[in-house]
Amino acid sequence: MNFLFHVVLLGATLLSPEVKARDHAQLQVEWLTENGGFFSPKMKFRLIDENDKDSPWGVFAVEDIKQGETLIVVPQACLITSEGSRRMCDTARNLMKQKELGEKSNYAPYVNYVFDPKHANQLPVSWSTAGKKLIHKIIGRELPPYGVTDISFQDRCGGSGAAFEEEAWQIVVRRSWDDLMVPVFDMCNHRNGKWYNIDSNSAHAGEDIVVFASRDVKTGDQLYLSYNECKDCIDYAWTYVLPDIFKDYGFVEQYPRRWNIEGCAFELDENEDTGEIDITFLTGKPKPFVKTFMHGQLKRLKGLQDYVTTEVPKLESEHERRTSLEYYNALIMALEYALVGADAVEEVCSIEDHDSKMCALSEYDPLDSLPDKLEFNYDICDFRSAYRKDMYERIFQTDSLYQDMIFTYSSFRDD
Numbered sequence: 001m002n003f004l005f006h007v008v009l010l011g012a013t014l015l016s017p018e019v020k021a022r023d024h025a026q027l028q029v030e031w032l033t034e035n036g037g038f039f040s041p042k043m044k045f046r047l048i049d050e051n052d053k054d055s056p057w058g059v060f061a062v063e064d065i066k067q068g069e070t071l072i073v074v075p076q077a078c079l080i081t082s083e084g085s086r087r088m089c090d091t092a093r094n095l096m097k098q099k100e101l102g103e104k105s106n107y108a109p110y111v112n113y114v115f116d117p118k119h120a121n122q123l124p125v126s127w128s129t130a131g132k133k134l135i136h137k138i139i140g141r142e143l144p145p146y147g148v149t150d151i152s153f154q155d156r157c158g159g160s161g162a163a164f165e166e167e168a169w170q171i172v173v174r175r176s177w178d179d180l181m182v183p184v185f186d187m188c189n190h191r192n193g194k195w196y197n198i199d200s201n202s203a204h205a206g207e208d209i210v211v212f213a214s215r216d217v218k219t220g221d222q223l224y225l226s227y228n229e230c231k232d233c234i235d236y237a238w239t240y241v242l243p244d245i246f247k248d249y250g251f252v253e254q255y256p257r258r259w260n261i262e263g264c265a266f267e268l269d270e271n272e273d274t275g276e277i278d279i280t281f282l283t284g285k286p287k288p289f290v291k292t293f294m295h296g297q298l299k300r301l302k303g304l305q306d307y308v309t310t311e312v313p314k315l316e317s318e319h320e321r322r323t324s325l326e327y328y329n330a331l332i333m334a335l336e337y338a339l340v341g342a343d344a345v346e347e348v349c350s351i352e353d354h355d356s357k358m359c360a361l362s363e364y365d366p367l368d369s370l371p372d373k374l375e376f377n378y379d380i381c382d383f384r385s386a387y388r389k390d391m392y393e394r395i396f397q398t399d400s401l402y403q404d405m406i407f408t409y410s411s412f413r414d415d
Contacts, residue, residue, distance in 0.1 A: 024109070025045035025113070026045075027109040028184050031108075032072075032078060032183065035075055037073050037074055037184070037208075038070065038072060040069075040070070040071045040072065041062075042062055042071070043061060043071060045058075045059050045187060059187055059188045059189075059223045060221065061217045061218065061220065061221050061222075061223060063219055064219050065213045065216065065217040066216055067213050067214065067215050069212060071211045071213060071223070072200075072211035073209070074182055074211070078110075079181060079203075080095055080107055080183075081094065081180055082094065085179070089158075090179070091181060092153060092165070092168045092169045092171075093157075095111070095114075095181065096164065099168065110181075110184075114171050115167070115171070121319070122249070123151060123170050123248070124148050124247060125150065125151040125170065127317070128320060130311070131317065131320040134311050134315070135149070135324050136149070137308075138308065138324065139331075140297070140300060143261070143297060143331070144244065145244050145246060147247075148246075148247050150397065151169070151170060152166065152169070153165045153168070155394055157169070174248060174250070180204065188224065189222065189224055190225060190226060190227045191222075191254055192258065193269060196224050197214055197215050197217050197221070197223060197224055198212065198213055198214055198225050199214045199225065199226075200212065200231060201231060204232065228240045238258070239260060242330070243259070251323065252330050255270045261294060261297075262286070263283065264284075264287075264338065265281075265283040266280060266338055266341070267279070268337055277337060279337045279338065281341065285341070285343075286342050291342055294338055298332065298336065298339070302332065304328075308324075308325065393410075394406055395408065395409045
């Protein structure tokens with residue numbers, strides 16, 4: 001049973017999420033223009049599906065826009081920065097400082113928007129324990145994104161582990177251009193292919209950020225930026241792909257979807273004429289050992305079908321339910337199309353003996369097939385006397401079936 005309440009507190013009406021989101025956007029635009037910025041009147045921030053109050057938001061053209069036309073100008077004074085360090089950790093600290101200032105902050109409209117509870121718990125790192133367990137099970141130990149729930153201000157920046165710090169850090173990860181947060185521009189959503197229709201000059205050039213139409217845009221079209229093909233996205237196009245976007249932004253991108261599995265980069269897109277999915281190999285078709293790896297992962301994922309079907313409905317969060325299932329299905333589809341597209345008709349291992357010892361050896365390099373005289377435990381330098389654990393912070397960790405790798409950094413030694 002649903003109830004509708006009209007709550008009045010000290011004369012102020014409690015706003016619905018839809019009204020709050022629209023007001024946040026309008027206040028940002030007003031703040032931007034008051035500080036010397038620009039927001040084209042040919043654009044509007046609205047629900048993607050105006051008939052669904054729970055729909056995501058986007059920026060849409062309300063008039064035709066010509067290629068090259070300026071749409072947004074964000075002055076340098078409106079950026080939340082690392083205050084010169086070029087480290088995202090310091091950007092997060094700056095964001096926390098602005099939040100603590102409240103309405104006294106020069107960035108208050110933007111800070112209020114990014115801290116809106118509606119944006120909370122989007123990244124897998126902030127999911128429930130059950131949600132994290134499920135997504136780890138789906139991804140497994142050998143597929144990206146590695147460390148899908150390891151985004152941590154405490155580990156990366158030496159924080160205390162406080163919820164406020166972690167929330168600020170996740171906001172920076174989701175919204176920043178490296179160490180810069182760009183208000184208003186970050187309200188635009190990501191999509192590649194023919195949908196990608198806006199870009200900007202470099203956010204790190206020390207100039208005002210000018211957002212422009214990269215092609216003609218028709219009335220009613222949504223304005224899309226790109227997280228891996230933008231001006232500042234150097235060498236990201238084939239390496240920062242769907243799994244990485246899922247980890248850092250908390251959603252499964254729309255078509256076209258780009259993947260990179262064991263160095264084989266490919267893209268799936270919907271064919272406008274047939275509605276079918278087409279595959280384009282960006283780095284060539286997968287090599288035999290990659291095809292074998294894909295076969296093994298596909299079998300593993302299909303074997304999880306009953307588990308996923310049982311566990312997804314148990315998740316309390318609608319976002320976790322929808323996104324985990326969407327990722328699971330997208331991953332299976334990617335592997336299937338990659339194998340079909342690679343003309344992988346023959347099975348490297350039959351379904352019946354796929355888990356056998358011989359088949360397992362065909363899936364992984366035979367590490368013990370050749371004699372190796374290297375003493376792996378031999379210290380090649382006297383690192384124990386030079387390395388002081390208390391002076392180093394862990395910045396990244398990854399693992400495989402064979403090893404764990406931990407990367408540390410000392411700001412004191414710049415080492």
